[in-house]
Structure formats: structure tokens, C-alpha cells
Amino acid sequence: LELSKELNQEYALKTMQNLIYQDYDYIDGLEKGTLLSRSQNLFELSQYFIEFYHVIFIDSILILFILFFILSIQLSLFFIVLLMMVLIFLVFYFYSKKLHIENKKILEQKEHLNDGLLEFQENYFQTIQFKVKKMMKNKLGYLYDNYFMDVYHHDEITNRHQIQLEALIQIMIMVVLLFSIFIYKKQQMTLGTVMLVYLLLSYMIDPLMKISVFIAMHDELQIIFERYKEMLPEKRERKKKIKKIKSIELKHVSFSYGYTRPLFDHFQLKIEKSVFIQGKTGSGKSTLLKLIMNQLQPTKGEIVINGINLQELDLNSYYSHIKYLNKTPVFYKESLRTNIIFDRLFLEDKMIELLHYFMLDDLVNGLDLKLDEQGGFLSSGQGQLVMIIRALLSEPDVLILDEAFSNIDQERLQLLINYLSFQKIIVIIVSHQINMMNCQFDCVIIDSGKIVGEEDYGNRFST
Structure with a gap:
């Protein structure tokens, strides 16, 4: 029990906590259900090592003791028993190779099944609204069948082999017993010794079976252990830290999704003060912001922060100076107060x-109410404003708003623009709201990954 507690803490708790230090692209590249499955499998690692200690300190010692005892009785008998054990382990070794593919299939299908359940939960309202219950029912049934057919096939192979293995062990014991009787007939061994040999061999059956099961478990856990190592954050080389972001420059940046035509091709832009970015859907606005946030990496060119390549910067240092918000607010399952200031209670007066200022007086009385991931009692516009307030309280050097005020009414939007215009920070705004182009920001129009218009706020674009 104590060992299980310690191992679960080491392999499950610490690993899940350390995921927060993983690179963004690792977490972003996983399907929804994958992380859930891999986290659940961590508990199997501790069980594996408990079995390992049992095999090493109990079963193996028992078998070694029996072999030593048989060696003291008769040398030729010892070699026959040893040969028997080698044969059993060889049989099981080749069997475990067969199981490897089946184990991998089961883990993959489990991840797909978890992914399907999460998709069902997230899209439940749409499933009812568009009357696609049958489609979701069939999809879940398909995933379920795939997973449990693989489990059934795996268990079928395991059962069949365990029967064969146990039969082999019994045959080997009978062979050793017959050999012992042959020695007894030659009057080289007493009948009592023959019975003792049989008794000792009978004691070997259980530890032999446990060791063989452990070998099979080892093959299965080897896959889980590889996944576990993937979840561990790599030791990073020391990178440069920054004290303040003064400029962001994209130098000859090229980027494409997969093998599609490049969205950006030798794109160049330098941002040293607040800027409004406008363009049609699919023009590359959001991709540009993800490149700046290092959520995507350019295929060519470089992104330079204060004259330093972004890839050379310590990302923890970088993210402490830049904040990115999109149109979908994301909350923790905590109180409204915790969602805005977290554990920084000294910011409470500034938050209020x-x-x-943003005319959210009714929320002041609801600071202790708990939110869910979608914002709970907050309207979509209130949720977006709360996210912006949270970002402003962290006093960033750069604030990126990617359609982050699309649901905010005009009156509060004007208050936001006025507030931002007096802050000594770089604000990068992406919005379809054309009237925003009349604010006191530089304007950049992007189309098909190219800049097709630039003006400072002294001039005005017509609609």
C-alpha cells in the first residue's frame, strides 16, 4: 500500500502536474481524448512496478531456492529442470512478441473511444438540435466495438497461451518426475526424495506463471512507459530573457499548413506601437498572431523580438510580457474573483x-460565484470583458485581441478603446468591425497573406 501510494505520486501526480511545463505544440498536437487516456494509464505503471518487486523479491528468490535445493540433490536433475525453465521462458518470449501489436491497438482504440465520449459531451446540444442522435449513437457504437473487439482478441490470445503454457509446465514436471523415478529405480535416490522433488516442482508452478504474466505485462507497459516519457517535459537549454517587449518584427516569414500553398511568403512587418489589422476571412490574420505567439513556427524567415530571434528566447519570460485573447473566453472552474486575479489578492482594488469603469457593477457583487469553463452566469460580452480585464491586470507590454470584443456592445467598446489608447503598451487588434479603424491606431490591411494597405492613425481608410 505504501509503495503504491509513493509510485502513484511519482508517476501519476507529478507527471500530470509537470504537463504545465510541456511545450505548447505537444499539448496542442494531441487529440482531445489522448491526454485523458495517457493520464489514466499512468496508474498502471505503479501497478507494474509493484508486480516487478514481487517477482524480483518473492517469486525469483523462491525459484532460485528450489533450483539450488534440486542441485544439492542431483546434478543431472538440476540441468533438466533448468532446461525446462529456459524452454518455458523462450515460449513465452515469442508469445509476448505477438501481443505487442495487440497491446498497441488497444491503447490507440482506447484513446479514440475517450475522444468520442468527449466529442459527444461537447456537442450534445448540437446533436439534439440537428437531430443527429443516430449518427452519434452509431459513432460511439463503432468506437466501442473497435476497442472491445481488440480487447477480446487480446484476451483470447492470452487465455489460449496461458492454457498452453500451463500444460507445458505440467508436462515438464511429469518429465522431471519420471526422470526422478528412473534414478530411484537405479537406487540413486530414495522414494522420499522423489516425493520432495515433485513437491518442490509443484511450488514452482505459481511463481513461474506470475513471472510469465509479468513478462506479458512488461510488453504492454513498455508502450505505456514510452508514452509516459513523452509526457515528461524535456530539459531546456538556457535561453535569453527579456525585461520589456519594445518591438516585434517578422522578417521574410513564410508559412503554410501542410502541403498547401504558402499562406505567407516572405512576409515582412514591424510592430513598435499599437496596430489594427484588418482583412477578409482566411487572409491570414489569426495565423499571423499565432506565429507571433510561437503557437506556430514559420517554415522560413524569422520572428524577432527586440532584435532577438523568438526561438532564442525563454518562452516563460516572453509570455509574461505578452497576452493573447481570442473571441472565445476560457475560464477555470473557480469563483469569478479567482478567474480574474487568481491568487494575487493585492490586485482586488484595481479589479473592482x-x-x-467598464460598467460591470453587477459583477462586483458576484465575485464569489463559481464559473464553469464556458463562463457560467456571464453573458458572452461580459465574458470577453472579464478576459480583457484579467489581461490588463497583469500589465503586459503587448496585448493581442483577436476578435476578442466581438460581443461587446458599442458603449463599452468605446470605453475599452479609450482606456487602451492611454496605456503605454502595444495593442494588436484584429477585428471585422470596420468602425474600429477610426481609432487612434496604425492600420494594416492583409489579403492572401500580403499587406495591401498601411496607414498611420493621422489618415483614415474609407469603408
Whole structure:
């Protein structure tokens, strides 16, 4: 019990906690259900090592003791028993090779099944609204069948082999017993010794079976252990830290999704003060922001922060100075207060001041109410404003708003623009709201990954 507690803490708890230090692209590249499955499998690692200690300190010692005892009785008998054990382990070794593919299939199908369940939960309202219950029912049934057919096939092979293995062990014991009787007939061994040999061999059956099961488990856990190592954050080389972001420059940046035509081709842009970016859907606005946030990496060119290549910067340092918000607010299952200031209670007065400024006085009385991941009692516009207040309280050097105020009413939007215009920060705004182009920001129009218009705020674009 104590060992299980320690191992679960080491392999499950610490690993899940350390995921927060993983690179963004690792987490972003996983399908929804994959992380859930891999986290659940971590508990199997501790069980594996408990079995390992049992095999090493109990079963193996028992078998070695029996072999030593048989050696003291008769040398030729010892070699026959040893040969028997080698044969059993060889049979099981080749069998475990067969299981490897089946084990891998089961783990993959489990991840797909978890992914399907999460998809069902997330899209439940759409499933009812568009009357596609049958489609979701069939999809879940298909995933379920695939997973449990693989499990059934795996268990079928395991059962068949365990029967064969146990039969082989019994045959080997009978062979050793017959050989012992042959020695007894030659009057080289007493009948009592023959019975003792049989008794000792009978004691070997259980530890032999446990060791063989452990070998099979080892093959299965080897896959889980490889996944476990993937979940561990790599030791990073020391990178440069920054004190303040003064400029962001994209130098001859090229980028494409997969093998499609490049979205950006030798794209160049330098941002040293607040800028409004406008363009049609699919023009590359959001991709540009993800490149700046290092959520995507350019295929060619470089992104330079204060004259330093972004890839040379310590990302923890970088993200502490830049904040990115999109149109979908994301909350923790905590109180509204915790969602805005977290554990920084010294920011409470400033938070209340901003809530009053943005005419969210009714939220001041609801700071202790708990939110869910979608924002709970907050409207979509309130949720977006709360996210912006949270970002402003962290006093970033750069604030990126990617359609982050699409649901905010015009009156509060004007308050936001006025507030941002007086802050000594770089604000990068992406919005389809054309009237935003009349704010006191530089304007950049992007089309098909190219800049087709640039003006400073002294001039105005017509609609």
C-alpha cells in the first residue's frame, strides 16, 4: 500500500502536474481524448512496478531456492529442470512478441473511444438540435466495438497461451518426475526424495506463471512507459530573457499548413506601437498572431523580438510580457474573483476599479460565484470583458485581441478603446468591425497573406 501510494505520486501526480511545463505544440498536437487516456494509464505503471518487486523479491528468490535445493540433490536433475525453465521462458518470449501489436491497438482504440465520449459531451446540444442522435449513437457504437473487439482478441490470445503454457509446465514436471523415478529405480535416490522433488516442482508452478504474466505485462507497459516519457517535459537549454517587449518584427516569414500553398511568403512587418489589422476571412490574420505567439513556427524567415530571434528566447519570460485573447473566453472552474486575479489578492482594488469603469457593477457583487469553463452566469460580452480585464491586470507590454470584443456592445467598446489608447503598451487588434479603424491606431490591411494597405492613425481608410 505504501509503495503504491509513493509510485502513484511519482508517476501519476507529478507527471500530470509537470504537463504545465510541456511545450505548447505537444499539448496542442494531441487529440482531445489522448491526454485523458495517457493520464489514466499512468496508474498502471505503479501497478507494474509493484508486480516487478514481487517477482524480483518473492517469486525469483523462491525459484532460485528450489533450483539450488534440486542441485544439492542431483546434478543431472538440476540441468533438466533448468532446461525446462529456459524452454518455458523462450515460449513465452515469442508469445509476448505477438501481443505487442495487440497491446498497441488497444491503447490507440482506447484513446479514440475517450475522444468520442468527449466529442459527444461537447456537442450534445448540437446533436439534439440537428437531430443527429443516430449518427452519434452509431459513432460511439463503432468506437466501442473497435476497442472491445481488440480487447477480446487480446484476451483470447492470452487465455489460449496461458492454457498452453500451463500444460507445458505440467508436462515438464511429469518429465522431471519420471526422470526422478528412473534414478530411484537405479537406487540413486530414495522414494522420499522423489516425493520432495515433485513437491518442490509443484511450488514452482505459481511463481513461474506470475513471472510469465509479468513478462506479458512488461510488453504492454513498455508502450505505456514510452508514452509516459513523452509526457515528461524535456530539459531546456538556457535561453535569453527579456525585461520589456519594445518591438516585434517578422522578417521574410513564410508559412503554410501542410502541403498547401504558402499562406505567407516572405512576409515582412514591424510592430513598435499599437496596430489594427484588418482583412477578409482566411487572409491570414489569426495565423499571423499565432506565429507571433510561437503557437506556430514559420517554415522560413524569422520572428524577432527586440532584435532577438523568438526561438532564442525563454518562452516563460516572453509570455509574461505578452497576452493573447481570442473571441472565445476560457475560464477555470473557480469563483469569478479567482478567474480574474487568481491568487494575487493585492490586485482586488484595481479589479473592482476596472469593473466599475467598464460598467460591470453587477459583477462586483458576484465575485464569489463559481464559473464553469464556458463562463457560467456571464453573458458572452461580459465574458470577453472579464478576459480583457484579467489581461490588463497583469500589465503586459503587448496585448493581442483577436476578435476578442466581438460581443461587446458599442458603449463599452468605446470605453475599452479609450482606456487602451492611454496605456503605454502595444495593442494588436484584429477585428471585422470596420468602425474600429477610426481609432487612434496604425492600420494594416492583409489579403492572401500580403499587406495591401498601411496607414498611420493621422489618415483614415474609407469603408
